[in-house]
Amino acid sequence: MESGSAPGEGASMKAPNFTLRQLMYFVAAAKYGKIANAAVEIGISQSAVTTAILDLERTLGFPLLDRHVSGVTLTHRGHLFHQHAMKVLEAADEAQRWPFQASLNLSGTLRIAATHVVVGYFLLPYLGKFLAAHPKVEVSLSEMTRPECEDALIAGKADLGIILTSNLGNPDELQKRPLIQAQRRLWISNNSPLMAEKSVPLERLNGLPYVFLMVDEGERVLRELVRPFGFEPNVVLRTTSMEAMREWIGLGLGVTIVADTVYRPWSLEGLKIERRPLADPIPPLEIGLVWRKDRPMDEVTEGFASFLRQSVPVSDGLD
Structure with a gap:
C-alpha cells in the first residue's frame, strides 16, 4: 500500500454482472406469476422481460423460475435470490427518493x-x-x-x-x-388437483379440508366474506402459527385463503406452496x-x- 493511502484504497471491488433492470423484471414476473402480466405492468414487450430473466439466470448459473402452462413460479433458489433482489431494488429506490431524509432531524x-x-x-x-x-x-x-x-x-x-x-x-x-x-388468494400444495385451475370458484372448496389462521380475526372475517358465495369451510385445523399452516398446506393436508401479505412459497421444511386466484370477488x-x-x-x-x-x-x- 502506498504511503498515505486509506485502508482498503485501491482494493478491487467486483461489480455485479446483472443490472437493476434485470432484477426489476424478475421481481415483476415473480409478483404477477406470468411474464405477460409483468410486461404489461412494466410497459415493455413480453420478449424483453423473457430475455432479461434468461440472461439473469445464465449469469447466476441456476434457474430462478419454473415455467408451466399457467405461468411461472419461483424455484427454491429463485425464492432465496428474490429476497436479495427485493432488498437491492428497495435500497436503490430509497437512495433516489430519500437522499436528504436525515436532515429532517425529528x-x-x-x-x-x-x-x-x-x-x-x-x-x-x-x-x-x-x-x-x-x-x-x-x-x-x-x-x-x-x-x-x-x-x-x-x-x-x-x-x-x-x-x-x-x-x-x-x-x-x-x-x-x-x-x-393485498389480495386474498387460495393456498394449495403443488400437487393439488386445483393446480390446473386458472381461478377457483369458492363453491369448489366445499368439502375440502380447510385451515384457519387464527390471528387478526381471521376466521370471523373470512366466514363473512365467503358466505354469500355458498362456501362453508370444512375446518380441520385452527392455528395461530404461520409456519404450522404453511407446513400443513405444503403437505397437501388442506387448503386456506390468506392475503398475499403473508405469502411465502416455501415451508420451513422446503415444501412448495402455490397460490390461485379466487373466481369470486371477495374484497382484499x-x-x-x-x-x-x-x-x-x-x-x-x-x-x-x-x-x-x-x-x-x-x-x-x-x-
Whole structure:
C-alpha cells in the first residue's frame, strides 16, 4: 500500500454482472406469476422481460423460475435470490427518493399500536428505515388485537395505530387512511388437483379440508366474506402459527385463503406452496393508519405517517 493511502484504497471491488433492470423484471414476473402480466405492468414487450430473466439466470448459473402452462413460479433458489433482489431494488429506490431524509432531524416519542400481521409481515422494515433516518425518535411498539389497538388510541395510550382497517370497529371516534391492499388468494400444495385451475370458484372448496389462521380475526372475517358465495369451510385445523399452516398446506393436508401479505412459497421444511386466484370477488385485505379524530397528530407522528404514505406501494399482489 502506498504511503498515505486509506485502508482498503485501491482494493478491487467486483461489480455485479446483472443490472437493476434485470432484477426489476424478475421481481415483476415473480409478483404477477406470468411474464405477460409483468410486461404489461412494466410497459415493455413480453420478449424483453423473457430475455432479461434468461440472461439473469445464465449469469447466476441456476434457474430462478419454473415455467408451466399457467405461468411461472419461483424455484427454491429463485425464492432465496428474490429476497436479495427485493432488498437491492428497495435500497436503490430509497437512495433516489430519500437522499436528504436525515436532515429532517425529528425528535420525540412515538407510540404505535399494531396487530399481529402488521408487526410480523409489514411494519418493521419501514420502521427500521425511519429510525435510521431519525435516530432521535424513540418508538414504543405494542402488538395487540385490532379492538385493543382501537381502545389504546381512544384512551390516548397510543399515538398511531397500524391495523387491518377493513375491520375498523369505531369509525365515529377514529380516523383511518389506507396504506396498502393485498389480495386474498387460495393456498394449495403443488400437487393439488386445483393446480390446473386458472381461478377457483369458492363453491369448489366445499368439502375440502380447510385451515384457519387464527390471528387478526381471521376466521370471523373470512366466514363473512365467503358466505354469500355458498362456501362453508370444512375446518380441520385452527392455528395461530404461520409456519404450522404453511407446513400443513405444503403437505397437501388442506387448503386456506390468506392475503398475499403473508405469502411465502416455501415451508420451513422446503415444501412448495402455490397460490390461485379466487373466481369470486371477495374484497382484499387493507392495512392502514388509524388515529383519534379529535387529537391532531404531533410532528413525530405526522412525520412517520408521511414517511409510510410515501414509502409503501399502493398494492401487494393486486392485479
